[in-house]
Amino acid sequence: MDSMDPSRAFVTNVKRAVGLGRQRLRYRKLVNSSLADLQNPQYEIDGKAAAAVGQSSLMALYDTLFSQLDVTSSQHLVTDNDFRNVSFRKQLSETVRSLLALKVIPIFNENDAVSTRRAPYEDSSGIFWDNDSLAGLLALELKADLLILLSDVEGLYSGPPSDPNSKLIHTYIKEKHQGEITFGDKSRLGRGGMTAKVNAAVCAAFAGIPVVITSGYGTDNVIKVLQGKRVGTLFHQDAHLWTKVKEVGAREMAVAARECSRRLQAMNSEERRNILLDIADALEANETLIKVENDADVADAQEAGYEKSLISRLALKPGKASISSLAKSIRVLADMEEPIGHVLNRTEIADGLILEKTSCPLGVLLIVFESRPDALVQIASLAIRSGNGLLLKGGKEAKRSNAILHKVITSAIPNKVGDKLIGLVASRDDIPDLLKLDDVIDLVIPRGSNKLVSQIKNSTKIPVLGHADGICHVYVDKSAKADIAKQIVLDAKVDYPAACNAMETLLVHKDLSSTGLLNELIMELQHEGVTLYGGPRACSLLNIPEAHSFHYEYNSMACTVEIVDDVHAAIDHIHRHGSSHTDCIVTENHEVAEIFLHGVDSAAVFHNASTRFCDGARFGLGAEVGISTSRIHARGPVGVEGLLTTRWILRGNGQVVDGDKGVIYTHKELPLEFHGW
Numbered sequence: 001m002d003s004m005d006p007s008r009a010f011v012t013n014v015k016r017a018v019g020l021g022r023q024r025l026r027y028r029k030l031v032n033s034s035l036a037d038l039q040n041p042q043y044e045i046d047g048k049a050a051a052a053v054g055q056s057s058l059m060a061l062y063d064t065l066f067s068q069l070d071v072t073s074s075q076h077l078v079t080d081n082d083f084r085n086v087s088f089r090k091q092l093s094e095t096v097r098s099l100l101a102l103k104v105i106p107i108f109n110e111n112d113a114v115s116t117r118r119a120p121y122e123d124s125s126g127i128f129w130d131n132d133s134l135a136g137l138l139a140l141e142l143k144a145d146l147l148i149l150l151s152d153v154e155g156l157y158s159g160p161p162s163d164p165n166s167k168l169i170h171t172y173i174k175e176k177h178q179g180e181i182t183f184g185d186k187s188r189l190g191r192g193g194m195t196a197k198v199n200a201a202v203c204a205a206f207a208g209i210p211v212v213i214t215s216g217y218g219t220d221n222v223i224k225v226l227q228g229k230r231v232g233t234l235f236h237q238d239a240h241l242w243t244k245v246k247e248v249g250a251r252e253m254a255v256a257a258r259e260c261s262r263r264l265q266a267m268n269s270e271e272r273r274n275i276l277l278d279i280a281d282a283l284e285a286n287e288t289l290i291k292v293e294n295d296a297d298v299a300d301a302q303e304a305g306y307e308k309s310l311i312s313r314l315a316l317k318p319g320k321a322s323i324s325s326l327a328k329s330i331r332v333l334a335d336m337e338e339p340i341g342h343v344l345n346r347t348e349i350a351d352g353l354i355l356e357k358t359s360c361p362l363g364v365l366l367i368v369f370e371s372r373p374d375a376l377v378q379i380a381s382l383a384i385r386s387g388n389g390l391l392l393k394g395g396k397e398a399k400r401s402n403a404i405l406h407k408v409i410t411s412a413i414p415n416k417v418g419d420k421l422i423g424l425v426a427s428r429d430d431i432p433d434l435l436k437l438d439d440v441i442d443l444v445i446p447r448g449s450n451k452l453v454s455q456i457k458n459s460t461k462i463p464v465l466g467h468a469d470g471i472c473h474v475y476v477d478k479s480a481k482a483d484i485a486k487q488i489v490l491d492a493k494v495d496y497p498a499a500c501n502a503m504e505t506l507l508v509h510k511d512l513s514s515t516g517l518l519n520e521l522i523m524e525l526q527h528e529g530v531t532l533y534g535g536p537r538a539c540s541l542l543n544i545p546e547a548h549s550f551h552y553e554y555n556s557m558a559c560t561v562e563i564v565d566d567v568h569a570a571i572d573h574i575h576r577h578g579s580s581h582t583d584c585i586v587t588e589n590h591e592v593a594e595i596f597l598h599g600v601d602s603a604a605v606f607h608n609a610s611t612r613f614c615d616g617a618r619f620g621l622g623a624e625v626g627i628s629t630s631r632i633h634a635r636g637p638v639g640v641e642g643l644l645t646t647r648w649i650l651r652g653n654g655q656v657v658d659g660d661k662g663v664i665y666t667h668k669e670l671p672l673e674f675h676g677w
Contacts, residue, residue, distance in 0.1 A: 023054075055075075055077070055109070058109075059073075059075050059107070062075075062107055066105060071103070071104075071105060072102075072103070072104045072105070073104065073105045073106075073107050074099055074104050074105070074106050074107065075107055075109075076092075076095075076106055076107065076108045076109070077108075077109055077110070077111035078092075078108060078109075078110060078111060078134070079110065079111050080110075083137065083141075089141060092141065092142075093141060093142060096142055108134060108135075108138060109131070110131070110134060130196050132149055132196040132197045132199070132200040133196060133199070133200045133203075135147060135149060135200060136200035136201070136203050136204040136209075136211075139204050139209045139211075140203075140204060140207055140209060144209055145209075145210075146209070146210050146211075146212070146225075146226075147201070147204050147209050147210070147211045147212075148211075148212050148213075148214065148222060148225055149197045149200065149201060149211065149212070149213045149214075150213075150214065150215070150216030150221075151194065151197060151213055151214070151215060151216065152215065152216065152217065153194075153215060154168055154214065154215045154232060155168055155169065155170075155212075155213050155214055155215070155231075155232035155233035156168075156169045156172060156177075156194065156197075156198060156213055156232075156233040157169065158177075164436075164439070167249065167250075167251070167433060168233070168432075168433070169233050170230060170233060170234065170429065171233070171234045171236070171239050171242065172198075172201070172202075172205075172233055172234065172235045172239060173239050173240050174202065174206075174239075174240065175240055194213075197213050198213075201213055201233075201235040202235060204235070205235035205236055205237055205239075206237050207237075208237060210234065210235065210236050211234070211235040211236075212225050212231065212232050212233065212234050212235070213232050213233045213235070214231050214232025214233070215232070218231075230429050249433070250425075250430050250433040250434045250437060251433075251437055251440065253391060253420070253423040253425070254364055254366075254389075254391060254423075254434070254437050254440040254441050255440055256418070256420035256423070257364050257389030257390060257391055257420060257421060257422070257423055258363060258364050258389050258440060259389075259418070259420075260389055260417055260418040260419075260420050260421035261361060261363065261364065261387060261388055261389035261421060263416060263417050263418065264384065264387050264389075264417045264421060265340060265360075265361060265387040267416075267417070269338040269340075272340075272384065272385065272387070273334045273335075275384055275412065275413060275414065275417070276330050276331070276333060276334035276381055276384055276385060277330075277331065277334050278412040279330055279380075279381065279384075279408075279409050279412045279413075280327040280328075280330040280331050280334070281327075281412075282408050282409070282411065282412040283323050283326060283327045283330075283377065283405075283408060283409075284323060284324065284327050286404070286408045287323045287324075289404060290316065290323060290401070290404050290405060290408065291316065291323075293400040293401050293403070293404040294314075294315065294316045294373060294400070294401040296400050297314060297373075297397060297398050297399065297400045297401050298311060298314055298315050300397070301314055301397050304397075306397060307556070308556065309497065309498035309555040309556050310370075310371045310397065310498075312496075312497075312498045313370075313371045313372050313498050314371045314372070314373070314397060314398055314401075316373060316374060316401065321374040326374055326377045326378070329378065329381070329617050329622055329623050330377070330381045330622075330623070332617075332622045333381050333382065333385050333622030333623055333640070334385070336385070336622055336640070339359060339385065339386055339387075339640045339641065339644055340359060340360060340361065340386070340387045340644075341358055341359065341360070342358060342359040343356050343357070343358050343672050344357045344358060344359060344646065344672075345357040345669075345672075346669070346670040346671065346672055347667060347668065347669055347670060348666050348667070348668040348669075348670055349650075349665060349666065349667060350655065350663055350664055350665050350666055351664065351666065352652060352653050352655065353650065353651070353652045353655050354650070354651045354652075354670070355648060355649070355650050355651075356648070356649040356650075356651075357646055357647075357648055358646065358647060358648075358649055359644045359645075359646060360387075360644065360645060360646065360647045361386050361387035361388045361643065361644060361645075362386075362388055362442045362443050362643055362644065362645050363388060363389065363441075363442035363443075364388065364389040364390070364391065364440060364441050364442050365379075365383060365388050365389070365390050365391070365441075365442065365443050365444075365445060365625075365643065366391045366393075366434055366435075366441050366443070366444045366445070366462070367379050367390065367391070367392050367393070367444075367445045367446075367447065367625060367626075368393045368431065368444070368445075368446045368447070368448065368452065368456060369392075369393070369394055369395065369446070369447035369448055370394070370395040370397075370447065370448035370449060370452060371394075371395045371397050371398055371448075372394075372395075372398070372447065373394065373398045373401035373402055373405055375394075375447055375626075376392055376394060376401075376402055376405050376406065376409075377405060377409070377623075378616070378623035378624060378625070379392065379445075379623075379625045380392070380406075380409050380422050381622075381623055382622070382623050382624070382625055382639065382640055382643060383421075383422065383643065384413075384421070385622070385640050386640045386643040386644055388643055389421055389422075390421065390422045390423070391422075391423045391425055391434065391441070392406070392422065392423065392424050392425065393424075393425040393428070393430070393431060393434075394424075395448070396428070402424065403424070406422065406424040409422060410422055431456075432459065435456065435459050435460035435462065436460070437462070438460070438461045438462045441462050442462070442463070443462065443463050443464075443465060443643075444456060444460060444462045444463070444464045444465070445464070445465050445466055445625050445626050445638075446464065446466045446626075447466065447625075447626045450469050450553065453466050453467065463632075463633070465626070465628050465630060465633060465634060465638065465642070466626050466627075466628060466629075466630075467500065467579065467580075467581055467603075467626070467627055467628060467629035467630075469551070469553050469579035469581070470499070470500030470501060470502070470504070470553055470579060470581045470582075470627075471504045471505065471551060471552070471553050471577065471578050471579040471581065472492070472500075472501055472502065472503050472504055472505075472578075472579075472581050472582045472583060472584075472611045472614075473503070473504070473505045473506075473507055473570075473573075473574050473578060473583045473584070474488060474489055474492050474503045474505075474506055474507070474583075474584045474585075474586065474611065475507040475508075475509075475564070475567070475570040475574075475583070475584070475585045475586070475596065476489065476506070476507070476508050476509060476512060476517070476521065476586045476587075477509050477567060477570075477585060477586060477587035477589060477592055478509040478511040478512060478515075478587075479587050479588045479589040479592065480509075480512075480517070480586040480587050480588065481586075481588060482517050482520065484586060484608060485517065485521065485586045486520065486521060486524050488584065488586050488608065488609070488610050489503065489506060489521055489524070489525070489586075490524055490525070490528060491610040491612060492584065492610045492611045492612055493506075493525065493528075493530055493557075493559055494525075494528050494530065494557070495610070495612050496612065497554070497555065497556050497557050497558075498555050498556065499612065500553075500581065500627060501581065501582050501611050501612055501613075501614040501615065501627070502555075502611065502612065503559060503584075503611055504552065504553055504554055504559055504560065505550065505559060505560045505561075505562065505577070505578075506521065506525075506559055506560070506561045506562075507562055507563075507564050507570045507573060507574075508521065508538075508561065508562075508563055508564070509563075509564065509565075509566065509570075510537075510563050510564065510565055510566075513541060513563060518542075518563075522542060522561070525559070528557070529557050530557050530558060530559060531557060531558040531559075532544045532545075532558070532559065532560075532561055533545050533546065533547035533548075533558065533559070533560050533561070534546055534547060534560070534561050534562065535547060535550065535560065535561070535562030535563070536562075537562060537563040538561045538562050538563050541563065542561065544561070547560040550562070550573070550576075550577035551577045551578075551579075553579075567585070567587075567592050567595050567596055567599075568595070568599075570585075570596070571595075571596065571599045571600055574600055574602070575600075575601065578602065579629060580601060580602045580603055580629040581602060581603060581604070581614070581627065581629055582602060582603065582604040582605075582606070582611045582614040582627075583600050583602045583604075583605055583606070583611070584605070584606040584607070584608075584609065584610070584611050585597070585605075585606070585607055585608075586608055587607070587608070593607045593608075602629075603627065603628065603629050603635045603636040604636050604637075614627065614636065614637060615637060616637035616638070616639050619637050619639075621637055621639030621640065621641075622639060622640070623639065624637045624638055624639055625638050625639075625642070625643065626638055628642070
């Protein structure tokens with residue numbers, strides 16, 4: 001809280017002094033007790049006496065905590081009757097203004113020691129009745145800019161926070177939420193609970209004081225609120241103007257995608273194929289409109305000063321990312337073998353009992369991607385071919401492009417399936433809610449920066465498929481042909497530097513420093529405008545700046561160079577500093593090549609071929625949802641096959657287990673072709 005400005009802040013005590021006072025009085029009672037008293041320890045401590053004793057302890061705690069921030073605090077004890085006095089209320093405002101001008105934080109608490117309530121935590125009558133209502137009252141009296149109410153949960157939920165079906169409500173809309181919310185138990189730390197906080201928040205908000213309810217356990221939640229970040233639940237008198245009362249939530253979107261996917265799976269193969277062909281036609285028919293929207297995104301990104309690598313990924317330019325190329329890849333996908341219901345294994349378990357293992361869709365996919373509108377087209381077509389429902393969240397820099405592409409694609413989906421098969425998530429703020437839906441979303445595929453992928457992996461229980469880095473290596477062995485080495489190294493780095501399969505580190509055999517090939521490679525890269533950084537050996541030999549880290553993805557016209565002793569040293573370097581994405585060896589020695597191909601533990605390993613070939617379309621997959629570096633489910637470029645799972649179908653004629661009496665298991669493998677019963 002170092003950056004907190006105390007000049008406009010006041011605090012109402014959330015944990016009452018009564019508890020602290022009871023602790024001290026119990027201790028004092030114990031110290032002063034006789035043996036007879038200890039044998040009969042049943043006694044009650046008056047709540048008002050406890051409040052009087054505990055207040056000094058509580059303020060001592062506040063003084064200690066605030067002094068660590070070099071902030072002074074002050075204590076103000078009030079009662080319900082005080083607020084009936086107009087003169088008191090006026091003096092209260094003047095005192096608080098004076099304290100705030102001196103950068104002192106006023107701390108308010110009800111004076112339970114002299115309160116006329118029957119008992120603390122029990123009597124809920126009067127002008128205020130708990131610390132939440134006191135906070136709301138003070139916010140109004142002092143004309144506060146903002147009221148923050150701290151709770152033991154993240155904010156207001158649609159139901160009990162412990163219920164996995166409950167959703168955090170980011171913005172409270174009275175017309176929508178008043179009759180929907182179910183409150184749980186009262187707080188363990190006071191007499192109010194969430195009901196009291198909501199009542200206080202509603203009263204203050206509709207009187208013009210914005211209110212945020214958030215968790216007091218988050219050490220920087222107050223700072224986040226003051227910075228305008230989306231934390232907790234916001235109450236505001238104009239909230240009903242900001243959000244549609246009937247808006248579709250994350251769960252509704254995911255459930256709708258699943259329902260549509262089941263209708264898609266019920267169609268025959270030719271019907272699903274025709275949907276893809278219609279989408280390809282629709283993209284080409286709307287190419288001009290798509291280009292206008294994409295050009296607007298690119299212009300905005302350039303004006304905003306985005307990096308060249310991002311702008312390069314953003315543009316639907318001629319080549320692989322052009323509309324014609326995307327339409328062509330969709331048609332290739334449409335003509336591929338039907339992936340759904342493919343019989344992978346057929347076994348006779350017993351006489352007349354036939355078991356089949358078949359391919360089937362995963363269910364609902366959530367794809368989060370940055371700055372690549374062409375990815376939306378590839379992913380959508382793969383989802384349709386594999387029979388999956390799909391939720392898409394693209395980067396804000398591609399907002400126009402994604403919106404028009406989504407509209408064109410969903411308009412080509414027939415009504416019998418429904419355009420909700422593919423949902424476009426509008427706001428990044430919806431992602432946390434989506435990542436909690438492990439009961440309706442089956443796989444998350446993040447495509448983007450290391451930071452994005454890591455954040456998603458750390459924020460969900462849903463399986464995540466993807467890679468966090470694309471640190472690809474090219475190792476040039478001593479037996480490499482110079483012309484082949486130069487063209488592979490240049491292509492791997494220069495063809496598309498922003499791609500995840502571009503070379504980021506060049507490893508060169510030590511003998512090539514004396515043959516001249518190392519210098520030739522360096523000169524070729526520098527001639528193309530590549531900025532070079534070296535490892536310890538290379539930077540001293542080549543007189544280039546030393547790389548800060550070998551584990552670094554440039555995504556630009558830059559790369560790291562290092563000299564290694566042999567193929568085994570190259571493999572060791574890749575394993576220590578690589579990302580298991582794509583690595584290549586350039587050599588004419590086939591024995592060395594095999595050592596590299598079988599020794600490097602990456603998703604894709606090449607011999608005498610550019611790392612840029614690691615791509616779903618180039619592999620003949622039609623398209624890809626991304627490249628996976630994980631070792632579970634799918635690895636490398638993920639096409640249709642990576643979006644499928646399996647299920648078992650058992651056909652019988654009345655067989656029962658009955659303790660396996662009379663069942664003779666044959667477990668005989670049968671031909672995959674089936675000609676009917």
